[in-house]
Amino acid sequence: MKGTVGELGEFGLIRELTSRLTTTPAVRLGPGDDAAVVAAPDRRVVVSTDVLLEGRHFRRDWSTAYDVGRKAAAQNMADIAAMGAVPTAVLLGLVVPADLPATWPSELMDGLRDECQVAGAAVVGGDVVRGDTITVSITALGDLRNSDPVTRSGAQPGDVVAVTGWLGWSAAGHAVLARGFRSPRAFVEAHRRPEPPYHAGPAAARLGATAMTDVSDGLVADLGHIAEASKVRIDLRSGDVDVPSQMADIGQAVGVDPLQWVLNGGEDHAIVATFPPDVKLPARWKVIGEVLNPSALPQVTVDGAPWPHSGWDHFGAGAEAE
Amino acid sequence: MKGTVGELGEFGLIRELTSRLTTTPAVRLGPGDDAAVVAAPDRRVVVSTDVLLEGRHFRRDWSTAYDVGRKAAAQNMADIAAMGAVPTAVLLGLVVPADLPATWPSELMDGLRDECQVAGAAVVGGDVVRGDTITVSITALGDLRNSDPVTRSGAQPGDVVAVTGWLGWSAAGHAVLARGFRSPRAFVEAHRRPEPPYHAGPAAARLGATAMTDVSDGLVADLGHIAEASKVRIDLRSGDVDVPSQMADIGQAVGVDPLQWVLNGGEDHAIVATFPPDVKLPARWKVIGEVLNPSALPQVTVDGAPWPHSGWDHFGAGAEAE
Numbered sequence: 001m002k003g004t005v006g007e008l009g010e011f012g013l014i015r016e017l018t019s020r021l022t023t024t025p026a027v028r029l030g031p032g033d034d035a036a037v038v039a040a041p042d043r044r045v046v047v048s049t050d051v052l053l054e055g056r057h058f059r060r061d062w063s064t065a066y067d068v069g070r071k072a073a074a075q076n077m078a079d080i081a082a083m084g085a086v087p088t089a090v091l092l093g094l095v096v097p098a099d100l101p102a103t104w105p106s107e108l109m110d111g112l113r114d115e116c117q118v119a120g121a122a123v124v125g126g127d128v129v130r131g132d133t134i135t136v137s138i139t140a141l142g143d144l145r146n147s148d149p150v151t152r153s154g155a156q157p158g159d160v161v162a163v164t165g166w167l168g169w170s171a172a173g174h175a176v177l178a179r180g181f182r183s184p185r186a187f188v189e190a191h192r193r194p195e196p197p198y199h200a201g202p203a204a205a206r207l208g209a210t211a212m213t214d215v216s217d218g219l220v221a222d223l224g225h226i227a228e229a230s231k232v233r234i235d236l237r238s239g240d241v242d243v244p245s246q247m248a249d250i251g252q253a254v255g256v257d258p259l260q261w262v263l264n265g266g267e268d269h270a271i272v273a274t275f276p277p278d279v280k281l282p283a284r285w286k287v288i289g290e291v292l293n294p295s296a297l298p299q300v301t302v303d304g305a306p307w308p309h310s311g312w313d314h315f316g317a318g319a320e321a322e
Numbered sequence: 323m324k325g326t327v328g329e330l331g332e333f334g335l336i337r338e339l340t341s342r343l344t345t346t347p348a349v350r351l352g353p354g355d356d357a358a359v360v361a362a363p364d365r366r367v368v369v370s371t372d373v374l375l376e377g378r379h380f381r382r383d384w385s386t387a388y389d390v391g392r393k394a395a396a397q398n399m400a401d402i403a404a405m406g407a408v409p410t411a412v413l414l415g416l417v418v419p420a421d422l423p424a425t426w427p428s429e430l431m432d433g434l435r436d437e438c439q440v441a442g443a444a445v446v447g448g449d450v451v452r453g454d455t456i457t458v459s460i461t462a463l464g465d466l467r468n469s470d471p472v473t474r475s476g477a478q479p480g481d482v483v484a485v486t487g488w489l490g491w492s493a494a495g496h497a498v499l500a501r502g503f504r505s506p507r508a509f510v511e512a513h514r515r516p517e518p519p520y521h522a523g524p525a526a527a528r529l530g531a532t533a534m535t536d537v538s539d540g541l542v543a544d545l546g547h548i549a550e551a552s553k554v555r556i557d558l559r560s561g562d563v564d565v566p567s568q569m570a571d572i573g574q575a576v577g578v579d580p581l582q583w584v585l586n587g588g589e590d591h592a593i594v595a596t597f598p599p600d601v602k603l604p605a606r607w608k609v610i611g612e613v614l615n616p617s618a619l620p621q622v623t624v625d626g627a628p629w630p631h632s633g634w635d636h637f638g639a640g641a642e643a644e
Contacts, residue, residue, distance in 0.1 A: 028366055032551075033473050034401040034535055035370035035464070040362035044350055047369075048357035049461055051415040051451045079356040093373040093415065093459040129373045137415040137459035139371055142357070151355050213356055229354070 005105060006098030006130070013128055016102065017092075017109045024122045026088045026143075036124035038089040038141055046142040046149065048079040054134035062177050065104045067192040068136065069111020071267075075216060076140035077119045078196035078269035082214040084150040084205030085142035087119040087198065092126035093137035100134065108136065119198045147205040155211035155230035155274040161289035162281055163272040165197040166190060167219060168258065171265025172247050175254055184246060196269035200284070204273045207281065212273035218264040220300050220307050223272060223289075227299035230274075235301045236263070236289035263307065327427060328420030328452070335450055338424065339414075339431045346444045348410045348465075358446035360411040360463055368464040368471065370401040376456035384499050387426045389514040390458065391433020393589075397538060398462035399441045400518035400591035404536040406472040406527030407464035409441040409520065414448035415459030422456065430458065441520045469527040477533035477552035477596040483611035484603055485594040487519040488512060489541060490580065493587025494569050497576055506568060518591035522606070526595045529603065534595035540586040542622050542629050545594060545611075549621035552596075557623045558585070558611035585629065 005013050018031045029037035038045075050072070052058060058068045077087040090112060096105055105128070112123050121140070173191025182188060196214060204212055211226045220236070227234045243258050251258035274291050275281065298306050327335050340353045351359035360367075372394070374380060380390045399409040412434060418427055427450070434445050443462070495513030504510060518536060526534055533548045542558070549556045565580045573580035596613050597603065620628050 029471055029473065033471075033475075034404040035368045035407070035462075035471075037405070037466070037471050038367050038369060040365055040367045043362055043365055045360050045362045045367045045463065046357045047360060047411070047413060047461070047463060048447060049413040049415050049459070050449045051417060051457070051459060053417065053451055053453045056451065056453060082356040083359070085357070089369070091369060091371040091461060093371050093461075095373060095375065095457065125370060127372045129375055129378065131375045131378060131455060131457070133453060133455060135373070135417065135453070135457055135459075137371070137373060137457075139369070139413060139415075139461040140357075141367065141369065144359070149351055149355075149357075149359050151351065153355075 003102050004098060005096045005100050005102050008102045010128060013102065013105060016106055020106060020109050021113055021123050022117065024120065027122050027124055031125045036089070038124055040143060042144040042146060044144055046080050046083050046085040046144060047139065048076055049137065049139040050076050052136040063192045065107035066111040069108040070115040070193045072136045072138045073112045073115035074194050074196050075269055076138045077121060077198060078214040080140050080142035081196060081198045081201030082212050082271055083142070084147045084201050084212065085144045086202055087121040087140055087142045089121055089124040089141040090116050091124060091139040094126060094128045095131040095133065095135035096128065097132060097134065098130050145202065147202065150205050150209045150212040150273065151229070152211050152213055152226045153229035155226050155232050155291045157232055157291050157293045158277050159210055159274040159291040160277055160279065160287050161223065161234055161236065161272065161274055161291060162285040162287045163270055164200045164285045165270030166195065166268040167215065167270050168247060168261035168265045168268070170194055170267040171261040172250050172258070175256060176250065179254060184250065186246065187250065190268065194267055194269045197271055200271045204271065207275060207279055209273040209275055212271065215266060215268060215270040215272055217266045219272065220263050223300045226274065231294060233292045233294050233297060233299055233301065234289055235292055235304055238302050240286065240288045242286065263302065325424050326420060327418045327422050327424050330424045332450060335424065335427060338428055342428060342431050343435055343445050344439065346442065349444050349446055353447045358411070360446055362465060364466040364468060366466055368402050368405050368407040368466060369461065370398055371459065371461040372398050374458040385514045387429035388433040391430040392437040392515045394458050394460045395434045395437035396516050396518050397591055398460045399443060399520060400536040402462050402464035403518060403520045403523030404534050404593055405464070406469045406523050406534065407466045408524055409443040409462055409464045411443055411446045411463040412438050413446060413461040416448060416450045417453040417455065417457035418450065419454060419456065420452050467524065469524065472527050472531045472534040472595065474533050474535055474548045474551035477548050477554050477613045479554055479613050479615045480599050481532055481596040481613040482599055482601065482609045483545065483556055483558065483594065483596055483613060484607040484609045485592050486522045486607045487592030488517065488590040489537065489592050490569060490583035490587045490590070492516055492589040493583040494572050494580065497578060498572065501576060506572065508568065509572065512590065516589055516591050519593055522593045526593065529597060529601060531595040531597055534593065537588060537590060537592040537594055539588045541594065542585050545622045548596065553616060555614040555616050555619060555621055555623065556611055557614055557626055560625050562608065562610045564608065585624065
């Protein structure tokens with residue numbers, strides 16, 4: 001495909017984007033009408049929305065359009081999974097400059113589509129608008145399949161804290177890219193394209209998880225949301241949190257304690273949950289801490305002590321070009 | 323409330339926005355977790371998304387934040403109604419500059435909330451991000467209540483075309499504002515805050531509507547979407563389309579044929595549908611044309627002849643500051 005989105009025009013772009021989509025049995029009516037229709041067999045629908053801006057949440061020199069699509073869909077569907085639901089559908093609100101090559105939104109859509117397929121979902125609709133800053137607004141829907149939603153507010157003192165998925169890989173990749181490098185590839189790829197463990201969310205609900213979230217702002221920060229909503233304290237054991245040797249090597253190379261990436265790095269969309277202490281967890285879950293009664297200490301501690309590094313404020317000055 | 327959104331911070335702004343919300347029985351889990359949970363008693367959910375940009379879809383000197391909120395929710399919930407569904411929930415993706423007064427997003431949220439209440443829905447979640455251009459991304463959900471969705475593709479030759487709601491009022495108000503005036507108020511208000519006839523959508527589904535859409539791009543353009551999807555021609559009778567006398571007066575004052583506003587003006591979100599010829603329509607529906615077999619003529623004609631004014635391309639140069 002040649003030319004810019006301005007040359008293609010609104011309806012031409014919409015045609016191009018929708019022509020790339022695949023469907024699933026849950027899609028009762030796909031793009032092209034006033035609204036889409038998606039099956040909701042549970043009689044409840046889980047829904048979440050996120051906005052990604054160029055220069056703030058992604059950079060075109062670091063990530064391809066395809067990667068941005070994968071990542072945008074992944075972070076939203078991780079929110080669905082973190083409620084214990086199965087992702088069913090994604091919608092795209094897209095702002096594009098008129099001089100943007102038309103290949104960019106097309107490859108973005110390919111990324112959205114492929115990530116949806118990983119999770120068993122499909123892109124069912126959207127809107128495209130011309131504007132100055134590329135903006136990718138994603139809404140994801142999901143179905144609870146008769147499980148109750150697992151919120152952030154159900155953690156009980158005595159529960160164990162367990163995590164599944166990747167931790168710190170995206171942050172390590174970001175550190176590498178920010179220093180102008182393109183390798184090690186595994187971390188750079190993890191930053192460009194997270195791989196949330198979608199299946200783990202509904203599985204945790206069936207295992208009796210009492211509270212759950214995905215790790216988008218950092219493990220300590222996101223567990224802080226659970227601790228606050230559940231009115232408990234959470235203590236992590238740093239020795240039980242894996243720091244892969246390759247990550248330790250990069251940390252040494254760039255002068256960063258890799259435990260910071262693991263405990264504070266967001267965007268990998270691991271899933272962290274609390275479970276009753278007698279739970280039998282499958283091997284892919286790692287128990288890394290426990291839920292305690294609230295105390296004078298901060299709501300999340302590491303090895304019983306305050307963890308000095310703060311969470312992530314998306315409005316803070318440090319958030320640029322993340 | 324004082325200060326800017328930057329001073330309030332991400333979490334402060336989210337707290338402020340969510341504190342303004344009301345709920346409905348359909349909201350099983352509102353804002354504050356990874357995702358919201360909304361009842362979908364029909365086992366299908368209708369969903370649509372739209373993006374509004376400052377300078378393109380609204381202007382802060384023409385519309386208050388409250389009006390933008392009302393309008394953003396209205397245009398999305400009109401899409402839900404135009405499928406024959408009842409709106410249940412709305413999500414907001416919001417981009418705001420750090421120096422924006424914090425009152426602006428708060429009043430936007432009040433507008434969203436109040437328009438949702440008109441339709442029986444509630445705001446259930448969202449995302450706020452800092453960026454240069456105010457961007458309002460709305461997703462609306464709805465429930466079909468056991469009606470089949472009314473798409474654009476079911477119109478049959480012999481059907482009548484009927485409309486309910488306002489036509490041309492927003493366009494006339496836009497013409498007034500664009501010339502630097504603030505009155506007549508009725509049209510300016512209609513531009514700032516459309517009033518879609520939400521109830522008419524599900525009612526039309528029950529009355530046996532064969533195709534339906536809301537008028538967002540203009541009556542002729544939107545009926546063109548029905549004609550194309552249904553592979554029919556649609557002929558409108560201009561004498562049956564109401565042109566209010568006040569609108570005729572403004573048209574004379576600004577030198578515009580008011581029929582252009584009525585037939586080409588979007589954004590009032592009237593609902594137009596096709597029905598079998600023997601349908602008994604309630605008084606608030608006006609029959610304005612009929613569905614014919616396709617011919618060499620354009621897909622939508624007025625009094626049997628081509629209508630010379632084209633539809634609306636949101637990427638076109640004329641679309642600025644609309």
